[in-house]
Amino acid sequence: MQIFLIAVFILDITWCLSPGNNLPSGYQAYLNILYGDSSQQVLDIYTTGQKAPTLVYFHGGGWIQGSKDDNYILDQVFIPYFDKHWNIVNVEYSLGGNTAPHAPLDALLAINWIRDNGLDFKLDIGNLITMGHSAGGHLALFAGFSTHGRQGVNIGGIINYLGITNIAMLEEYLAKKEDPVLNYPLYWIGSKKLVADISNRYSPVFLVTKNSPPVISIHGEKDKVVPYAQAVDLHRILKKSGIKNLLLPLDTDLHQIFGPELQKMIDPKIFEFFPF
Numbered sequence: 001m002q003i004f005l006i007a008v009f010i011l012d013i014t015w016c017l018s019p020g021n022n023l024p025s026g027y028q029a030y031l032n033i034l035y036g037d038s039s040q041q042v043l044d045i046y047t048t049g050q051k052a053p054t055l056v057y058f059h060g061g062g063w064i065q066g067s068k069d070d071n072y073i074l075d076q077v078f079i080p081y082f083d084k085h086w087n088i089v090n091v092e093y094s095l096g097g098n099t100a101p102h103a104p105l106d107a108l109l110a111i112n113w114i115r116d117n118g119l120d121f122k123l124d125i126g127n128l129i130t131m132g133h134s135a136g137g138h139l140a141l142f143a144g145f146s147t148h149g150r151q152g153v154n155i156g157g158i159i160n161y162l163g164i165t166n167i168a169m170l171e172e173y174l175a176k177k178e179d180p181v182l183n184y185p186l187y188w189i190g191s192k193k194l195v196a197d198i199s200n201r202y203s204p205v206f207l208v209t210k211n212s213p214p215v216i217s218i219h220g221e222k223d224k225v226v227p228y229a230q231a232v233d234l235h236r237i238l239k240k241s242g243i244k245n246l247l248l249p250l251d252t253d254l255h256q257i258f259g260p261e262l263q264k265m266i267d268p269k270i271f272e273f274f275p276f
Contacts, residue, residue, distance in 0.1 A: 024082045030121055035091075035113035041106055043113075044068060044090040046078070049122040053129050053156060053276045054087045056114065056143070060134030060162075061095065062184035063103045068092040072257055077133075080267045087123050089114060093139070098190030103135070104202045107143040115153050127156040129274065133257060134226060137163020141204035141215070141234075148213045157274050160217040162226050162255055165234040168199035173227060182225075208237045214244035216273045218266055222253035246273050 023029055023046065030045040059066045059073060068090045078088055091110045094102035111128070118125035132140035137160040148155035164170055164185075171185040189198050200206060215238055219231040231247055238245040248269055250262065258266065 046088040056089045058132035058136035058139040060136045063135045063188040100189040104142045107139040111147045131159035133161040145207040155213040157214040165204045165230045216246045218248045220250045220252040225255040
C-alpha cells in the first residue's frame with residue numbers, strides 16, 4: 001500500500017492510458033534488449049534506420065516504480081518525436097526501496113551500451129538527447145552530465161520534465177510533510193544517514209561544468225511533489241556556468257505527463273531549443 005500511495009502523488013497518468021501501441025510507418029522496434037545482467041536492465045529501440053537525433057528516455061516513478069512498458073509512453077510521450085522521425089531508446093532500470101544508487105548507475109550503463117551497440121541498430125550515436133519525467137528527469141540530467149564528452153559519448157542536449165536536481169533538498173522538503181509516505185527519496189535510499197552522500201554523488205546540481213550539454217526544463221511553479229525551486233536552482237547554476245539553457249515554467253501544480261493542450265505549447269519550444 002505504501003508504494004501505491006507514493007505513485008499516486010508522483011505521476012498521475014490515468015488520463016492518457018490508451019489501448020494499442022501501433023508504431024508509425026517506417027519504424028522498426030527491437031524490444032527488451034539486455035544492457036546489463038539484471039532483468040530490469042533492459043531497453044527498447046524504435047528506429048527508422050535513418051540518421052536523426054536519438055532520444056534516450058527514462059520513465060518516472062520516484063526510482064521505486066513505473067515501467068517503460070506503460071502505454072502512455074509510446075502512445076503520448078513519444079508522439080512528437082515520432083513525428084520528427086527521431087530514433088528512440090526507452091530505458092528500464094533498477095527500481096524499489098533501498099536500491100539507491102542503482103537507478104543512476106543503470107542510466108550510465110544504458111548510455112554506454114548505446115555508445116557501444118547503437119550502430120548495430122542504425123542509431124545516430126553522435127547526437128543523443130536524454131529525456132525523462134520526474135525521477136526520469138533526474139536520470140536524464142545525471143546521465144547527460146556524467147557522460148557528455150567522455151569515452152566517446154556526445155549528449156546533444158537534455159529535456160528535463162519535472163526532474164529532481166537536488167536529492168537531499170527534496171528529501172528535507174518532503175520530510176516536513178505530515179504524511180511520511182510521501183518521502184520517496186528516503187524510501188529509495190533506505191536510511192537518513194545515507195541521504196547526504198547519495199545526494200552529493202548523484203544530484204545534477206553538483207555535476208554541472210562549463211562543458212555540460214544544453215538543458216531545457218519544463219516544471220510547474222506550484223508542484224508539491226518536486227518543488228519548482230529544484231528547476232530554478234539548476235538553471236541558475238547552468239547560467240552561471242555559461243551553458244545554453246531554458247526553464248519553461250508552467251502555471252500549474254500538476255506533477256504528471258501533461259495533457260495535449262499543455263503539450264502543444266511545450267513541444268514547439270523544445271524543437272526550437274534543439275533545431276535538429
